[in-house]
Amino acid sequence: MRPPRRLWRSLTVRLALVYVALFLTSTAAMFGAAYWFGVYRPMLAEAATVQHEAGSLAALDRDSGRAALVRALKLRERSVHRRAFHALSLPDGRVQTANLPSWPDAAISDWQLLDADVSFLGTEQDYTALSVERRLDDGSRLIVGRDVEDIDDRDEIFSVAAAWLILFAAALAIGGSLAMGRAVGRRIDAVSQTARRVMAGSLTERIPLRGTGDDFDELGETLNRMLGRIEEAVEGVRRVSDNIAHELRTPLARLHADLDDLRNSEDEGERQRLAEQASAEAVRLQSIFDALLRIARIESGRHLAGFRTVDLSTLLADAIEFHLPDAEARGQQIEGQIAPGLTLEADPNLLFQAVSNLLDNAIKYGGAGTAIRVTALRTAAGVSIAISDTGPGIAEPYREKVIERFFRLPDTQGEQGTGLGLALVSAIVSLHKGRLHIGDAEPGTRISLVFGGATGD
Incomplete structure (x- = not known):
């Protein structure tokens, strides 16, 4: 098992964490977009509609009187698109007209969801009234609402689904990251193990390829070609070393023999011939070393070429x-x-x-x-x-x-x-x-x- 410090420095672990973060972020973004379009935006649209209705009804009371307002509220109950709710209470608290079962004692500042369940033939029908409040000129309270039970149901579904979705997404992200990390880790380990065997001296080792043509296969092919070139270069060095030893052995042996004979010879003519022969062998050796040095300098880029x-x-x-x-x-x-x-x-x-x-x-x-x-x-x-x-x-x-x-x-x-x-x-x-x-x-x-x-x- 990897030590904790080494574990956090692992590229595979960091990639897995990035994968989890991106997956959860993208899931949250998609869920948020769905909630916005499915719940929050429709709720805001209904709130704007009810706010407009409340303003119009308050203006009707001011311009045409209370009787006109009551008739409008009764007529509004017949809405077929969304069930309409209202409550009109006088300043002393007496209810003048209402079809809301209950409402808060405190004033509604912006808008509020109120339970508006209705019993019909012994069966309770669930309604949720999105309600707003207007204070009329004589101090009466006018509460106007519309049924948003379907939107509220979606909100509850989203609330429950969010918890399960987060758990499922987290499990899926972690599982996917572990699988990805394991796959990447295996490919990296294959490269590392091959490199260790090459470092140990086995130049014939090559990185195994899966034949998928993916990035790791392309990297493996490149590294295998590199290893092939290294093997050829090392073999070339070995071959050159063998050739150098072979080529230098003969002239060195002749040079050694000539110098040995020169040391033991007493004939002046023979000594002259041996000296010239030894000098020729030395010149040949010098030319070999000069040529090798020049080739090495040119191939290594150390030759200062006068282009x-x-x-x-x-x-x-x-x-x-x-x-x-x-x-x-x-x-x-x-x-x-x-x-x-x-x-x-x-x-x-x-x-x-x-x-x-x-x-x-x-x-x-x-x-x-x-x-x-x-x-x-x-x-x-x-x-x-x-x-x-x-x-x-x-x-x-x-x-x-x-x-x-x-x-x-x-x-x-x-x-x-x-x-x-x-x-x-x-x-x-x-x-x-x-x-x-x-x-x-x-x-x-x-x-x-x-x-x-x-x-x-």
Whole structure:
């Protein structure tokens, strides 16, 4: 059982209390409206009618005399819509004419309900007279009334019904709030329990869905997608950690062996060779750490990107010129089909690094005599850059994996490289809100980069 303080801080309990309050308030409002239209308003209308009648009769007495008033009162008794009542008493208390069985000794200030039951053939008929009083010029009391028994009956019914209605509404509201609180509490507990199991290390846990499509199902779907992304991220970290350990183990072992041999060797030429070999391994390790650090900084948003308007056409031409000697040394050709005047809001250094990595991969893995093509043009989506080659290409199962850190294609294991080039390209493209696509050039590989927000002819 929850402690009292925690219970009152519970959102479910507070929602249940709000539900009870709103339900009772709405019930009271509806009951009040029904009472107003069914009892109070008709009673006020009858009171206004009787007040008007009393005023007219008092004026008749003043203008035409007492005999005219008595005749009017007798004639009024014949009312068929509502039974009419009256009492006319002289200043000394003697009754001049009356059909009211009784009336109060004190004067009626506004209006008052009087019992006006009448016996007829041994049977008592219930009447309630809504009565008003006028003091005539000679001091006589004139009491005039109309039967409102039907309205008074409704008033009694409302009085009795109000008590039962309040009890029934309270029970219904409390029951409904408990049911609602229990339903909401179960859904919240399901989320909490799943979160606790995930915190305990079970990343495969997911929030159970009922398939109703309600708000809780939508929240559960969103949280499940989030948990899926977290699981993928953690798996990616684990995989990267394994890859880092695997990739660093070999160069570190070679570096350790070279330094050990260097320490034991007495031949100057051998010592020179071992020192150069150890230095190359250290450079390779340094390049791996630098690439990992750059990728991590870009993906975490800690890289201070120098975004500005970049002449993309010139940047691509410079990248081609930079890699052309390496391509020619392998008997390869690089052809550029770049639309003039293309500009892009980007970090020029990172963008040049991405294009350079793609050209380096095309040269390194394309094979001798490969034709490499760089195209760039403006499209409806922005600027599209494509680098394709006529080499062996990348098989379909590997096209999504090649952007993972340290992933190497099976037939490229012998080539020099860190396996971080495309991972860095992917991070740079994501930083620029672009899209990277690896496809088939038939033959060869085609890698496309699409960036939005471009301008130019």
